[in-house]
Amino acid sequence: MQEEKGPGPLSGIGGIIKGVWFMFIQGFKPKVTKQVPEEKLEYGHRTTGRVFLNMDACIGCTLCEQICPNGTIRMMTWAYQKPQEFDKKYPNKRQIFPSVDVAICTHCNLCEEICPTGAITLEAEVEEWHMRRENTRYTPPMLGKKESELWGDER
Amino acid sequence: MEKVVEVNFGPQHPSTHGVLRIKVKLDGEIIVDAQPVIGYLHRNAEKLSEMGLYPKALIYMDRLDYVAALNMELGYILSVEKLMDVETPERAQWIRMMMVELNRIASHLVWLGTHGLDMGMLTPFFYCWRERERVLRIFDEITGSRLLYNYFAIGGVYSDVTPKGLEMIKEFVNTFPDRLEEIQSIFQKSYIYAKRAKGVGKLSLEDAIGYGVTGPLLRASGLKWDLRKNQPYLFYDKVNFEVPVYSNGDVYSRFLVRIEEMRQSVRIVKQVLEKLPDGEFYNKKYAKPMLVRMKGNGESYVPTESPKGEFGVYVIGDGSTIPYRVRIRSPSFANLQAVSIMLKGYKIADLTATVSSIDPVFGEVDR
Amino acid sequence: MNLFFFIMSILYGILKFLHWPLWNWYLYGYPAGLWIMYFVDAVIEVILVFAVAMLVVVILVYVFRKYMADIQNRIGPNRLGPWGSLQLIADVFKLIQKQDIIPKNADRIAFRVAPYIIFTPVILGMLVIPFGNVSILQLMVVNFKYTLLFLVAAMVISPLGEVIGGLSSHNKFALYGALRSAAQDIGYEVPMMISVLSLIILAGSYSINDIVNAQKNIPFVIPEILGFIVFFLAMIAKQSIPPFDLPESGSELVSGFSTEYSGMRYGIIYMGNFGFMALASVVVATLYFGGPVGPFFNSVLWIAIKSAVFMIIFLLSWIALGRVRVDQFLNMGWKYLLPLSILNLVISSLIAIYFGGAF
Numbered sequence: 001m002q003e004e005k006g007p008g009p010l011s012g013i014g015g016i017i018k019g020v021w022f023m024f025i026q027g028f029k030p031k032v033t034k035q036v037p038e039e040k041l042e043y044g045h046r047t048t049g050r051v052f053l054n055m056d057a058c059i060g061c062t063l064c065e066q067i068c069p070n071g072t073i074r075m076m077t078w079a080y081q082k083p084q085e086f087d088k089k090y091p092n093k094r095q096i097f098p099s100v101d102v103a104i105c106t107h108c109n110l111c112e113e114i115c116p117t118g119a120i121t122l123e124a125e126v127e128e129w130h131m132r133r134e135n136t137r138y139t140p141p142m143l144g145k146k147e148s149e150l151w152g153d154e155r
Numbered sequence: 156m157e158k159v160v161e162v163n164f165g166p167q168h169p170s171t172h173g174v175l176r177i178k179v180k181l182d183g184e185i186i187v188d189a190q191p192v193i194g195y196l197h198r199n200a201e202k203l204s205e206m207g208l209y210p211k212a213l214i215y216m217d218r219l220d221y222v223a224a225l226n227m228e229l230g231y232i233l234s235v236e237k238l239m240d241v242e243t244p245e246r247a248q249w250i251r252m253m254m255v256e257l258n259r260i261a262s263h264l265v266w267l268g269t270h271g272l273d274m275g276m277l278t279p280f281f282y283c284w285r286e287r288e289r290v291l292r293i294f295d296e297i298t299g300s301r302l303l304y305n306y307f308a309i310g311g312v313y314s315d316v317t318p319k320g321l322e323m324i325k326e327f328v329n330t331f332p333d334r335l336e337e338i339q340s341i342f343q344k345s346y347i348y349a350k351r352a353k354g355v356g357k358l359s360l361e362d363a364i365g366y367g368v369t370g371p372l373l374r375a376s377g378l379k380w381d382l383r384k385n386q387p388y389l390f391y392d393k394v395n396f397e398v399p400v401y402s403n404g405d406v407y408s409r410f411l412v413r414i415e416e417m418r419q420s421v422r423i424v425k426q427v428l429e430k431l432p433d434g435e436f437y438n439k440k441y442a443k444p445m446l447v448r449m450k451g452n453g454e455s456y457v458p459t460e461s462p463k464g465e466f467g468v469y470v471i472g473d474g475s476t477i478p479y480r481v482r483i484r485s486p487s488f489a490n491l492q493a494v495s496i497m498l499k500g501y502k503i504a505d506l507t508a509t510v511s512s513i514d515p516v517f518g519e520v521d522r
Numbered sequence: 523m524n525l526f527f528f529i530m531s532i533l534y535g536i537l538k539f540l541h542w543p544l545w546n547w548y549l550y551g552y553p554a555g556l557w558i559m560y561f562v563d564a565v566i567e568v569i570l571v572f573a574v575a576m577l578v579v580v581i582l583v584y585v586f587r588k589y590m591a592d593i594q595n596r597i598g599p600n601r602l603g604p605w606g607s608l609q610l611i612a613d614v615f616k617l618i619q620k621q622d623i624i625p626k627n628a629d630r631i632a633f634r635v636a637p638y639i640i641f642t643p644v645i646l647g648m649l650v651i652p653f654g655n656v657s658i659l660q661l662m663v664v665n666f667k668y669t670l671l672f673l674v675a676a677m678v679i680s681p682l683g684e685v686i687g688g689l690s691s692h693n694k695f696a697l698y699g700a701l702r703s704a705a706q707d708i709g710y711e712v713p714m715m716i717s718v719l720s721l722i723i724l725a726g727s728y729s730i731n732d733i734v735n736a737q738k739n740i741p742f743v744i745p746e747i748l749g750f751i752v753f754f755l756a757m758i759a760k761q762s763i764p765p766f767d768l769p770e771s772g773s774e775l776v777s778g779f780s781t782e783y784s785g786m787r788y789g790i791i792y793m794g795n796f797g798f799m800a801l802a803s804v805v806v807a808t809l810y811f812g813g814p815v816g817p818f819f820n821s822v823l824w825i826a827i828k829s830a831v832f833m834i835i836f837l838l839s840w841i842a843l844g845r846v847r848v849d850q851f852l853n854m855g856w857k858y859l860l861p862l863s864i865l866n867l868v869i870s871s872l873i874a875i876y877f878g879g880a881f
Contacts (some may be wrong), residue, residue, distance in 0.1 A: 012346025275845025
């Protein structure tokens with residue numbers, strides 16, 4: 001059990017002046033904020049920005065649909081002919097692939113954790129915001145492309 | 156003639172920490188009666204958790220106390236692991252401990268900054284945010300998110316600590332105590348703050364225990380009760396730290412308790428950095444497809460010490476992959492009940508000081 | 523704003539009326555055209571002073587934002603113009619465009635008038651400050667015998683605007699802000715008046731010009747250190763900036779008396795606060811540090827330097843300090859500041875009796 005000691009009137013007023021002086025000194029210290037468009041931020045190796053899909057590796061197991069907490073991922077049928085070597089290694093007989101509504105995705109990373117073949121990943125695609133986004137539910141081929149490839153560089 | 160004025164503080168008030176509404180009856184500047192009204196941020200977290208698989212419920216735990224999300228995850232994960240008898244690798248336990256303590260520092264920094272704002276100080280808020288930003292950068296490096304992590308898995312953690320992350324933690328731990336000292340002296344040595352905080356919002360020990368108040372509020376009222384010491388979970392019995400206790404039960408004591416807790420958290424993180432063993436960070440038995448097949452049977456409750464107080468999740472499993480019942484014991488909800496006896500007889504200006512000293516986060520109160 | 527200029531010109535006209543021998547003109551049968559010319563002149567001078575005051579306010583707001591950002595390790599406004607200097611003008615345009623909302627049950631006339639009342643002392647006070655000489659031109663708009671009394675009377679106006687605005691808003695928070703403003707006003711004004719009184723005793727005159735001239739050798743802060751402390755704290759309280767921002771108190775009463783104000787009316791209150799900060803720093807520099815009088819040379823530069831230092835001190839107080847409780851403030855005002863100022867009055871009377879020739 002500790003007793004608390006507050007400052008008395010004299011030392012307290014001295015403390016006020018000390019606090020003001022400390023802040024006055026802080027005025028000459030370097031700034032910590034960054035101007036984002038000019039200075040780029042560094043992202044960690046796991047920073048989650050948007051869902052990406054490698055269609056060649058997807059086997060259509062629907063595990064990601066089952067684990068997705070808020071119905072962001074829905075499987076959809078998509079006629080896509082994989083290259084020969086991928087078809088042998090990752091067969092997708094039902095031709096179903098995940099489609100993602102990027103607007104309601106919460107970046108929980110569970111789909112990446114559960115994907116048995118590593119087809120679905122979350123990558124640091126965070127600076128690409130677009131005014132001209134026509135649709136937020138991305139079809140499987142759209143999930144393979146970057147935002148600038150999809151909607152152009154105009155913002 | 157009736158002299159009492161009834162004023163609604165909130166839910167749209169700049170200093171109610173979210174959406175708290177307090178119906179205050181005022182006689183001049185003096186508070187005659189204060190009743191908290193909650194429920195403006197109700198999001199049905201318990202029932203939503205009962206609708207999905209066991210790992211899915213974790214993201215709702217993140218959104219309870221969003222400034223200390225890893226602490227919330229820990230309460231649920233420990234409970235589920237006890238329910239399923241999951242063996243967790245040692246390294247994962249140590250990593251969890253480290254991350255939870257870092258998150259406790261971040262949460263207390265948020266509290267300190269907003270407490271300053273409620274006292275009318277504009278600037279300490281930014282110093283606290285500057286330090287918290289460094290913690291969030293560490294979390295961004297290790298977990299991949301800054302606020303809502305979804306990092307603790309059943310049977311470990313989802314990703315290992317990277318060498319760069321360890322470097323960042325080391326740098327933070329070495330420089331943070333000095334910065335904290337500076338921020339603390341702005342508050343503690345100032346006569347204005349001492350006059351505002353001392354003897355305000357008093358909560359006696361009997362009332363605190365009677366209302367089920369836990370966490371820093373209880374320790375500021377004079378009871379040495381910290382679940383990390385009294386009922387150790389993880390490896391808290393293998394590290395050295397002290398539990399700060401003050402006896403006055405006012406805003407000033409709570410301030411001192413939280414400041415000292417940040418120091419002790421730094422101490423724990425330093426010890427974890429020394430003791431961190433090599434090995435697996437994730438029990439591979441529960442990886443990949445097992446995430447959708449985990450079944451729980453029985454019931455379990457593991458109390459943990461979150462920054463706000465005792466947090467625990469009571470989970471009942473009926474043998475399926477979906478929890479039958481998830482009941483959340485949230486600390487701010489219990490602490491907030493005591494607000495009306497803490498406020499009676501004080502001035503309006505003490506209302507913001509007292510409410511912010513409870514440190515309520517409304518994602519957790521309303522669930 | 524038309525109403526504002528109208529009121530200001532009438533006030534200014536009365537002021538000039540006091541110190542020019544116009545009665546004689548009237549008696550000797552000067553034509554009515556002269557009166558019209560006279561009021562046109564008054565309007566022009568008011569607009570000039572208003573423009574200068576606005577310029578000071580603009581600079582002060584910019585400095586405030588940048589300096590606050592510096593202290594908080596931020597960058598501050600930096601998008602519009604060089605180093606963000608046009609940000610304030612953009613903000614003013616934004617405020618003008620906004621809808622002017624007046625609450626349904628508010629007292630509409632009082633609600634509309636209150637912001638101008640808050641802005642009034644900035645201009646009225648600036649009229650009587652001697653800014654020094656530029657060659658033969660004296661930078662002082664009005665000079666008569668009782669300028670110090672006029673200055674104090676003008677500065678008392680702004681809490682009146684706060685009270686009127688708060689009471690007329692029909693809002694409980696605004697009501698509390700108004701009541702606090704009234705209580706605070708009484709708390710610091712009596713000690714402030716007494717410390718001003720001791721200045722008058724020392725200088726032996728009611729004129730600010732004479733007070734400035736009396737500080738040629740020793741500035742009044744040295745014999746009047748207690749009075750200076752009282753006056754300085756009263757000035758902080760009068761601007762209602764932290765630690766004494768009780769009428770606004772952003773975190774307790776939502777925004778105090780200005781809760782219901784929006785758009786340009788809020789902008790005028792905001793500018794009034796900053797204008798009063800400029801006025802307060804100039805007044806402190808003039809009354810206690812000799813204004814334009816200083817070592818090496820007497821010029822307008824000295825008053826600029828002195829008041830800039832005080833502006834920085836006021837800004838630091840705003841940025842760094844927390845808020846006191848209302849009962850603590852009243853305690854301070856009545857229990858400590860009032861005895862201090864009376865002690866100071868006694869000391870300065872003794873000085874005036876025994877060392878009267880020094881000043």
